[in-house]
Amino acid sequence: MYNWESSMEDRIRHMRQEELGTLQRIYILRSLNSIHNSILIPLLALTMFGTSWLLDYPLNAVDCFTTLTFFGLLRNQIMFLMPAITERLTDVQGASKRIDAFMRSTATTQNQHSSKSSSHDLQPGHIFMSNASFAWSHDQPCLSSLNINIKSGTFVGIVGTVGAGKSSLLAAILGEMILIDGQLMTYGSSFSYAPQSAWLFADTIRNNILLNKAFDEQRYRDVIHACCLDVDLSLVGVAGDLTMVGERDVETKKETSELDNLINDNTLAADSQSIIAEEISVSGKANWSLWYRLFIMSPLGICGFCLLILLLIIGEIFYDGTNYWLRIWLKHSSADQQRFPTLAYIYFGLSITTIVADVLRVIFSFYIILHGTNNLHNGMLKGVLHTSIQFFESNPSGRILSRASKDQKILDEVLPTVLIPTMKAITLSVGSIVVICLVKPYILLVIVALIPFVLLLCRFYLRSNSQLKRLESATHSPIYDLLSSSLHGSVSVRAFRVQEHFMTVFTDRIDRNTRTSINTRGAGRWFAMRLNLLPFINTFATAILLVIYRHEIDSSLSAFLLMYAISIPKSFQLALQQLFEADLLMTSVERIYEYSQLPPEEDQGGHQRLINTSPNWPIRGTIDFRNYFLSHRAGLDPVLKNINIQIRSGEKIGIIGRTGAGKSSLFKGILRFIHRSNVQGVVLIDDIDISRITLQQLRSHLSIIPQQPVLFSDTLRYNLDPFNFYSDEQCWMALDDVQLKQFVSDHPMGLQMLITESGSNLSAGQCQLICIARAILKQSKILLIDEATSNVDQKTDTIIQTVIANKFRDRTVLTIAHRLNTIAQSDRILLLDEGLVVNFDTPKNILQQYQQPC
Numbered sequence: 001m002y003n004w005e006s007s008m009e010d011r012i013r014h015m016r017q018e019e020l021g022t023l024q025r026i027y028i029l030r031s032l033n034s035i036h037n038s039i040l041i042p043l044l045a046l047t048m049f050g051t052s053w054l055l056d057y058p059l060n061a062v063d064c065f066t067t068l069t070f071f072g073l074l075r076n077q078i079m080f081l082m083p084a085i086t087e088r089l090t091d092v093q094g095a096s097k098r099i100d101a102f103m104r105s106t107a108t109t110q111n112q113h114s115s116k117s118s119s120h121d122l123q124p125g126h127i128f129m130s131n132a133s134f135a136w137s138h139d140q141p142c143l144s145s146l147n148i149n150i151k152s153g154t155f156v157g158i159v160g161t162v163g164a165g166k167s168s169l170l171a172a173i174l175g176e177m178i179l180i181d182g183q184l185m186t187y188g189s190s191f192s193y194a195p196q197s198a199w200l201f202a203d204t205i206r207n208n209i210l211l212n213k214a215f216d217e218q219r220y221r222d223v224i225h226a227c228c229l230d231v232d233l234s235l236v237g238v239a240g241d242l243t244m245v246g247e248r249d250v251e252t253k254k255e256t257s258e259l260d261n262l263i264n265d266n267t268l269a270a271d272s273q274s275i276i277a278e279e280i281s282v283s284g285k286a287n288w289s290l291w292y293r294l295f296i297m298s299p300l301g302i303c304g305f306c307l308l309i310l311l312l313i314i315g316e317i318f319y320d321g322t323n324y325w326l327r328i329w330l331k332h333s334s335a336d337q338q339r340f341p342t343l344a345y346i347y348f349g350l351s352i353t354t355i356v357a358d359v360l361r362v363i364f365s366f367y368i369i370l371h372g373t374n375n376l377h378n379g380m381l382k383g384v385l386h387t388s389i390q391f392f393e394s395n396p397s398g399r400i401l402s403r404a405s406k407d408q409k410i411l412d413e414v415l416p417t418v419l420i421p422t423m424k425a426i427t428l429s430v431g432s433i434v435v436i437c438l439v440k441p442y443i444l445l446v447i448v449a450l451i452p453f454v455l456l457l458c459r460f461y462l463r464s465n466s467q468l469k470r471l472e473s474a475t476h477s478p479i480y481d482l483l484s485s486s487l488h489g490s491v492s493v494r495a496f497r498v499q500e501h502f503m504t505v506f507t508d509r510i511d512r513n514t515r516t517s518i519n520t521r522g523a524g525r526w527f528a529m530r531l532n533l534l535p536f537i538n539t540f541a542t543a544i545l546l547v548i549y550r551h552e553i554d555s556s557l558s559a560f561l562l563m564y565a566i567s568i569p570k571s572f573q574l575a576l577q578q579l580f581e582a583d584l585l586m587t588s589v590e591r592i593y594e595y596s597q598l599p600p601e602e603d604q605g606g607h608q609r610l611i612n613t614s615p616n617w618p619i620r621g622t623i624d625f626r627n628y629f630l631s632h633r634a635g636l637d638p639v640l641k642n643i644n645i646q647i648r649s650g651e652k653i654g655i656i657g658r659t660g661a662g663k664s665s666l667f668k669g670i671l672r673f674i675h676r677s678n679v680q681g682v683v684l685i686d687d688i689d690i691s692r693i694t695l696q697q698l699r700s701h702l703s704i705i706p707q708q709p710v711l712f713s714d715t716l717r718y719n720l721d722p723f724n725f726y727s728d729e730q731c732w733m734a735l736d737d738v739q740l741k742q743f744v745s746d747h748p749m750g751l752q753m754l755i756t757e758s759g760s761n762l763s764a765g766q767c768q769l770i771c772i773a774r775a776i777l778k779q780s781k782i783l784l785i786d787e788a789t790s791n792v793d794q795k796t797d798t799i800i801q802t803v804i805a806n807k808f809r810d811r812t813v814l815t816i817a818h819r820l821n822t823i824a825q826s827d828r829i830l831l832l833d834e835g836l837v838v839n840f841d842t843p844k845n846i847l848q849q850y851q852q853p854c
Contacts, residue, residue, distance in 0.1 A: 001671055001706065003699035005385045005721040011380055011714075020374055023412055027366045030087075034366075034420055038358040041071045046351040049326070049818055050122065053344050061330040061556030065563045068323070072567050073232065084417065096364075124189040125152030127173060132182035132239045134172040141180055142168050161795065163743065164770065167196060174495050196764045197535035197708065199489035202396055202481060203234070206241040212501040229740040232659045291591050298371035308361075308368055313425060321352040322437065327560045331727070349687045365420045373411040378587065379596030381405065384812035385597040389673045398480030403595055406476060407588035415589070418582045425575035430567045440553070443561055446541040447568060450534060454576075461527045462580065468520045469584040472593065475513040520584075528577055535569040542566075602676050603695050611692050615702060618686040620649040621781035621812035623670070628681035629671050630662075639665045640777070641835040652813045654823030654843065657832035666832070667784050670814075671699060685782065701781035707787050707816075709767035711759035715753040716744065719770060726777055734773040735805045740766065772800060776807050783808055785815040787822065801825075 034291055045068060052059055134143040143165050147251050150156055158166045171177050172184065174191060200208045209220070222240075224230050236243045295305040329343040384391075384400065392400075437441050486493060490799040493502055542565035546558050553561070556592055603608065628643040640662045655663050668674055669683060672695060683690050690698055709720050720731050737742045742764070747753045759767040775783055785804075801822065804813070817823040829846045831839040839846055 001704045004722055005698060008712075009381060009385055013378065016374070016377060016381075020370075023370065026413070027370055027416070030417060031362050031366050033087075034362045035359050038073075038424060039355045042070065042319065042351050042354045042358070044071050045322075045326075046348060046355075050344075050348060053338075055333075056338065057738070058334040059330055061559045064326060064330055065556075065559035068744060069563045069566055072563075072570070087417075097305065104563065123152045124187055126150065126185075126187050126189070128185045128187075129181070130183040132184050133180050134168065134177040135180050136168075136177060137738055138326065142177065143172055146172075146182070162739070162764045162769065168761060170341075171491065174491065176491055176494070190497070193492055193495035195489075195492055199492050200245055201485040201489065203244065204242050205236070205245055208245065209241070211496050212498045235660050238743060245743075276476060290586055293593070294372040294376070294589060295368055296372075297375035298368045302367055302369075305365075308364055311357065311361040311364055312427045312732075315354065316363045316427040317353040318350060318357050319428075320435050321430045322347065322354050322593070323560070323563075325350055327556050331554070331556050335671075361424075362420065365423065366416060367414040367417045369413075369419060373408075373415070376411060376592050376596065377408055380408075380592045383598040383600075384512075385598040386744040388598040388601045388675060390675075391598060396477075396481040396484070398482065399477040400595075401484065402477040402480045403591050405480075407473070407591050409583055409589040409593065415585045418578055418585060422575060422578035422582050425571050425578055428571040429575050432564045432571065437570070439557070440561055443542060443545060444566075445563055446538050446545070450537065454534070457527070458532055458576065458580075460522065462583075464522065465523045465527075465580070465584060466587075468516060468523055469587050472513065472516040472520050473587055475509070475516050478509045479506070482509060483608060524577075524581070528573075531573040533577060534573055535566065539566050583724055601672070601695055608689075608692055610694060611688070613688060613693055613697055613701075617688065617697075618781045620686050621648050621686065622684075622686055623647040623782070623812065623814075624684040624687075626682050626684065628669065628683060629679065630665055630674055631678040632665070632674065634678060639835050640669065643837060645830065645837060645840055647812060647814070650810050650812055651828065652815070652826045654815050654817045654826035654829040655832065656823065656829060657819050657838075660834065662835040663831040663832055664786065665835075667704070667816070669816070670702070670784065671702065691848065701779045701780055702782050702784065703775040704784040705771055705775050705786065709764070709771045710757065711755050711767055713757045714755060715749075715752045716755055716770070719755055720751075720774055720777060730777060731773075734777040737776050737807060738769040738773045739799055740769050769800075770805075776803070779807075779811075781811055783811055783813045785813065787816055 048067070049059060049064060053056075098416065127148065129148040132143070132146045133141045134146075135141045142846075146169075158169060160166050168177065170193070172179075173186065174193065206215075207222075210225075221230075223235065233240050278530075280744075292305075293306065296302050300307070324349050325343075329347050332340070332343070369591075380403070384404075412795045433444065482502070482505060486506070493499055542562060546553065546562060550558070575672045624647070625643040627643050628640060630640040631638045638658070643666075655666065657663050669679065670685075670690070672690060677690060679691075717728075719794045720726075720734065728751060732741060732744075735744055744750060744753065755761065759770070783804075805825070814825065815822060817829075823829055824843055824847075826843055828840060829843050830837065831846060839849075
């Protein structure tokens with residue numbers, strides 16, 4: 001609504017750059033580990049054979065190639081695992097410290113400061129405070145020296161200005177605040193709690209109401225009727241209270257009169273289908289184009305990919321060439337080896353070149369993969385920020401966080417450690433096969449005979465494990481969904497004492513994910529154990545062949561061939577295992593790439609070309625709906641039907657109507673939150689069809705004050721003006737208009753005071769006042785207000801109404817009304833019912849029709 005996508009994208013990219021700097025340092029250490037593993041054999045061979053030659057120690061092919069073979073086994077079994085084990089232990093240590101610090105933090109428990117009374121005449125429901133002081137943290141008290149005695153059955157109203165501590169008092173009674181002095185006693189009372197910001201979790205309406213309580217149908221129906229929900233539930237479709245609701249839905253209230261019902265703003269859509277989209281596999285297997293895309297996303301593009309392949313080939317050529325030259329050198333006698341040092345010098349030169357090529361290959365591989373994963377992250381960021389609002393309505397935040405955290409972590413940290421050894425193992429296998437083909441091709445007969453067995457094994461493994469991995473990923477998102485939802489409603493969860501229920505559900509989801517994870521790991525071990533048969537079979541068969549043809553092959557060539565025959569199955573086995581593991585990890589690449597391909601909001605003007613507006617558009621602020629129909633999603637009935645209204649420049653319009661009447665949908669239509677395919681008719685602002693201008697042009701020239709305030713974890717200055725369009729003086733003036741200047745001035749950091757997530761360090765009223773200050777600061781010609789004063793007291797409400805009347809005197813203002821005084825001074829009132837315009841007249845003419853009889 002605020003058109004802040006570019007600011008948020010820049011901010012996240014900046015944070016990602018800081019993370020990327022850390023990843024680069026991690027990659028340097030991993031590069032050193034990988035380099036150490038790659039150059040181990042050439043370096044050991046160079047050191048050992050060079051020293052022996054310089055000391056005139058006799059060298060022969062059998063001893064040297066046997067030594068090289070054992071070096072290879074040493075690298076595969078020990079040196080390859082040691083860096084990985086060290087890194088895993090470091091991760092475990094760091095995670096353990098964070099978990100331990102979290103577990104040692106002060107836990108908030110239900111009624112942690114309460115004590116039961118020893119007096120028999122005090123019943124549950126009695127609340128007593130004696131000189132009690134409470135704080136959200138241990139340093140600064142928020143409530144001081146409270147002396148309260150509320151008897152059981154008493155009906156108490158709590159009033160006060162914004163930030164006075166009304167909500168904090170309820171939190172203190174619930175045990176959510178720290179008691180730093182005095183006494184609080186609730187005498188074992190149970191609590192019901194209705195928070196200021198409504199909390200629902202992704203489930204049926206019935207489960208959100210029951211909240212793990214037993215279903216007593218008669219009592220349930222009585223409560224539904226008492227809360228005036230029976231009419232609303234009849235509007236949501238045939239499923240009624242079994243309809244699924246999305247995460248953090250609010251947008252029903254108890255009303256007392258027909259007029260109050262008309263002012264109700266809840267807009268539950270008449271949809272019997274769940275809006276939550278099921279998370280499914282993107283495809284049956286990872287697309288090879290994703291591999292290609294991963295490698296060409298570096299700044300070097302396809303040239304970098306080709307250069308990487310060239311380095312891999314060159315490194316393998318030098319490695320195999322070094323071994324073959326070692327055989328030629330060792331064919332000579334010890335005397336000849338000393339007499340012709342050129343042969344040794346060539347071997348030493350090839351060894352050093354092999355080491356340099358391996359170093360370049362490893363460094364360049366990490367460079368390519370790091371930039372590839374970063375570009376995938378940036379693509380996902382852009383896709384999520386610029387997609388339609390329907391995506392967020394049908395995908396819980398936990399599901400999105402799972403891809404942005406777990407899947408991105410796999411790309412950044414796990415995939416490179418698997419992919420780079422995979423490339424090395426593949427080149428070793430191919431290089432070894434090529435060498436044997438050039439020397440004695442019939443040695444490959446054993447490997448050829450094993451190919452059908454390997455193919456059958458791979459086919460059986462891949463068909464099961466790919467689905468297991470996707471199932472593991474799919475069962476991981478619900479964990480984040482529930483965790484995110486539970487944290488958002490943690491006060492309600494504790495107040496209703498349903499912690500155990502949510503912990504059980506959370507544990508069940510973890511167990512479900514763990515079961516798939518165990519099966520995935522088990523499938524990998526099953527595959528690895530059967531692949532381990534290959535080296536034994538191949539080595540035995542090759543040794544038999546070399547014995548049979550011992551008279552045709554000299555000892556140096558036999559040792560050379562046997563070394564490669566032993567190394568081929570091991571490198572091939574490692575290549576297969578790592579390749580399949582990398583293929584499974586590519587599921588995360590697939591999931592992140594899917595989000596980078598999310599369709600953006602329709603912004604191309606449809607079949608008509610886009611037009612440009614003046615920088616000062618709109619100048620008059622007129623709004624004209626012509627034959628306007630709107631549906632929330634394809635296949636649903638219109639929620640706005642044949643709207644034909646004209647709003648004049650500077651006119652103040654109040655919008656009222658029952659649940660589902662289409663009040664908020666009207667705002668959605670003006671802001672173009674609904675795809676063009678679900679809209680008919682036009683909306684004209686200053687005679688400009690809003691569908692023919694870009695969303696950036698449209699939303700940047702409109703202001704809106706939402707009912708639920710949205711604040712971000714940053715400074716107050718950023719939350720007021722993320723683009724730095726306005727001066728500090730203008731920001732102070734806007735804060736003064738909403739009665740927040742003194743509060744901010746008293747803070748030592750002023751405009752730079754830090755706002756925590758969702759403004760949790762401020763009261764709900766203060767958060768709403770900040771959102772009003774945004775609109776005052778922006779001063780757009782058109783202002784949309786979704787009852788911006790629902791979280792403030794009556795006095796502050798009056799002040800805000802006066803401010804809006806003064807500051808937006810010459811502006812067009814549309815207000816979705818919840819209080820009569822909010823719309824009493826409007827020029828006209830728009831009355832909607834089931835998506836139709838029932839009346840559009842002056843307040844006097846409309847309100848008289850719905851006044852309660854005396």
